Amino acid sequence: MNTNAAKSSGVHYGWIVVLLTFVTLLVSAGIRSMPSILLLPFEKEFGWSRGGISSVISIGIFLYGLVGPFSAALLQRFGIRRMVVLSLILLAVSLSLTPLMTALWQYEILWGLVSGLATGMMANVLGVTVSNQWFVKRKGLVVGMLTASAATGQLLFLPLLAKITVEFGWRNAVHAAVAAIAVVLVAVAIWMRNHPYDVGAAPYGTDEIVKPAAFTGNLLLSPLLALRSALRSPTFWMLAGTFFFCGFSTNGLIGTHLISACGDHGIPEVMAAGLLALMGLFDLVGTTLSGWLSDRLDSRKLLFWYYGLRGLSLLFLPYALDMNPLMLFIFSIFYGLDWIATVPPTVKLTTQEFGKEKAGMMFGWIVVAHQLGASTAAYSAGVMRDLLGSYTAAFIAAGFVCLFAALMAIRISKVSAAARQAVS
Structure with a gap:
C-alpha cells in the first residue's frame, strides 16, 4: 500500500x-x-x-x-x-x-x-x-x-x-x-x-490543503506553564482528585492484582485473565455509552453514579471471590461497564472549564493524577497482600475511596460556580 x-x-x-x-x-x-x-x-x-x-x-x-x-x-x-x-x-x-x-x-x-x-x-x-x-x-x-x-x-x-x-x-x-x-x-x-500535507491531502472534512505550522513552543516549559495555570483552578483540583481515585480503583488495583487475587482463591491464571478480558469487552460498551450520555446529561451527575456504582462493586468483590465463579462473572460485567466510563464526562468538564485550546494539555495533567493514583494502588495493594495475606482490605479501601470520589464529583459544580462568581 x-x-x-x-x-x-x-x-x-x-x-x-x-x-x-x-x-x-x-x-x-x-x-x-x-x-x-x-x-x-x-x-x-x-x-x-x-x-x-x-x-x-x-x-x-x-x-x-x-x-x-x-x-x-x-x-x-x-x-x-x-x-x-x-x-x-x-x-x-x-x-x-x-x-x-x-x-x-x-x-x-x-x-x-x-x-x-x-x-x-x-x-x-x-x-x-x-x-x-x-x-x-x-x-x-x-x-x-x-x-x-x-x-x-x-x-x-x-x-x-x-x-x-x-x-x-x-x-x-x-x-x-x-x-x-x-x-x-x-x-x-x-x-x-x-x-x-505529507500526502498532498486536506484534513478529512475540508478541501483546504494547509501546510502544518512549525512548532514554536518549549518542549518542557509549555506543559509546566499549563500546569501552573491549572493549579489556580479549584475545578482542576476536583477533577484531578476524582481521577486519582479512578486510577486507584482501576488499572492500579484491578488491572494489576486481580489475577494474583484470583490465584489466592484457586482460580487459574488463564481464567482470571479471561475475566479481565471480559471487563475489556464490556468497557467498550460502557465507554461508548458514556460518551453518548455525556452529550445529553450533566457530566457531574454521571461521574457521581459511575464512581458510586464502582465503589459498591469493589465492596462486593471480596465476597464474589469467596462465593462462586458466577458471582465473579457478574462482577466482571458490572465493573467492566464502568472501567473507563469516567473519561468522556471528565474530558467534557475539562473542556468546559479551560476551553478547547487548553483542554488537551490540562487533561494530560489530570491523567497524571489518574496514574499517580494507579501507581499508589499498585504498590500499596502488593504490600498489604504481603502483610495481611489477602487483598480484601485493599479492595474494601478502594470501594470506599470511590464513594468519596462520587461525592467529590457532585461538588465539582459548586466549586466551579463559586470560582467563576469570585472572578466576576
Missing part, C-alpha cells in the same frame, strides 16, 4: 493513519497489561515479594501518565511517525532484555523506567494528536475509537499471553510480545504519516 494507492481507492489517508494508530495503541496497551500476568511467575521463580514486584509496576504506571503532558509537544516537534517508531524500538528493547534479568533492580529499569516511558508516548495524547492533525469532521468518532483500543488490547492479548505463560513459560510470552511489536514497527515505519 502507498499514498497513491490510497488516493486512487477513494480512501482518505487519514483513515489509514487511524488504523495504524489503533493497532499501535492496541499492542501497547496489551503489553502494558502484561505485568499482571507476570506477577505470580516472577514471585515463584525469583522469590521476589509481591510488594517488590508491585513497586516496579507502580513506577511504570506513574511514568506512563507523567509522559502525557509532554508527549503532545514531542509529537508536534518531531512528528508522529518518528516518535512512535522510537517508542516501539524502546519497548522492544526493554522486552527483549527481560528474559535475561536476574535481579529486581533490572526489572525496575526495563519495565518501570523504559517500558513506562515508551508506552506513555503511545497513550491518550497520541490519539488526540492524530485526530486533530488529520480530521476536521468525525473527530469524536476517531478519539472514541482510539481510546477504546486500550480496552481492546487487553481483551485480545491478556488471555493469549496468559495461556502462553502457563503452557510455555513467561519467557515465550515475552518473545510473542516482541514479535507483535516488530510487526507494528514495520507497518508504522512504512505507512505512517505526520500530517495530511
Whole structure:
C-alpha cells in the first residue's frame, strides 16, 4: 500500500493513519497489561515479594501518565511517525532484555523506567494528536475509537499471553510480545504519516490543503506553564482528585492484582485473565455509552453514579471471590461497564472549564493524577497482600475511596460556580 494507492481507492489517508494508530495503541496497551500476568511467575521463580514486584509496576504506571503532558509537544516537534517508531524500538528493547534479568533492580529499569516511558508516548495524547492533525469532521468518532483500543488490547492479548505463560513459560510470552511489536514497527515505519500535507491531502472534512505550522513552543516549559495555570483552578483540583481515585480503583488495583487475587482463591491464571478480558469487552460498551450520555446529561451527575456504582462493586468483590465463579462473572460485567466510563464526562468538564485550546494539555495533567493514583494502588495493594495475606482490605479501601470520589464529583459544580462568581 502507498499514498497513491490510497488516493486512487477513494480512501482518505487519514483513515489509514487511524488504523495504524489503533493497532499501535492496541499492542501497547496489551503489553502494558502484561505485568499482571507476570506477577505470580516472577514471585515463584525469583522469590521476589509481591510488594517488590508491585513497586516496579507502580513506577511504570506513574511514568506512563507523567509522559502525557509532554508527549503532545514531542509529537508536534518531531512528528508522529518518528516518535512512535522510537517508542516501539524502546519497548522492544526493554522486552527483549527481560528474559535475561536476574535481579529486581533490572526489572525496575526495563519495565518501570523504559517500558513506562515508551508506552506513555503511545497513550491518550497520541490519539488526540492524530485526530486533530488529520480530521476536521468525525473527530469524536476517531478519539472514541482510539481510546477504546486500550480496552481492546487487553481483551485480545491478556488471555493469549496468559495461556502462553502457563503452557510455555513467561519467557515465550515475552518473545510473542516482541514479535507483535516488530510487526507494528514495520507497518508504522512504512505507512505512517505526520500530517495530511505529507500526502498532498486536506484534513478529512475540508478541501483546504494547509501546510502544518512549525512548532514554536518549549518542549518542557509549555506543559509546566499549563500546569501552573491549572493549579489556580479549584475545578482542576476536583477533577484531578476524582481521577486519582479512578486510577486507584482501576488499572492500579484491578488491572494489576486481580489475577494474583484470583490465584489466592484457586482460580487459574488463564481464567482470571479471561475475566479481565471480559471487563475489556464490556468497557467498550460502557465507554461508548458514556460518551453518548455525556452529550445529553450533566457530566457531574454521571461521574457521581459511575464512581458510586464502582465503589459498591469493589465492596462486593471480596465476597464474589469467596462465593462462586458466577458471582465473579457478574462482577466482571458490572465493573467492566464502568472501567473507563469516567473519561468522556471528565474530558467534557475539562473542556468546559479551560476551553478547547487548553483542554488537551490540562487533561494530560489530570491523567497524571489518574496514574499517580494507579501507581499508589499498585504498590500499596502488593504490600498489604504481603502483610495481611489477602487483598480484601485493599479492595474494601478502594470501594470506599470511590464513594468519596462520587461525592467529590457532585461538588465539582459548586466549586466551579463559586470560582467563576469570585472572578466576576
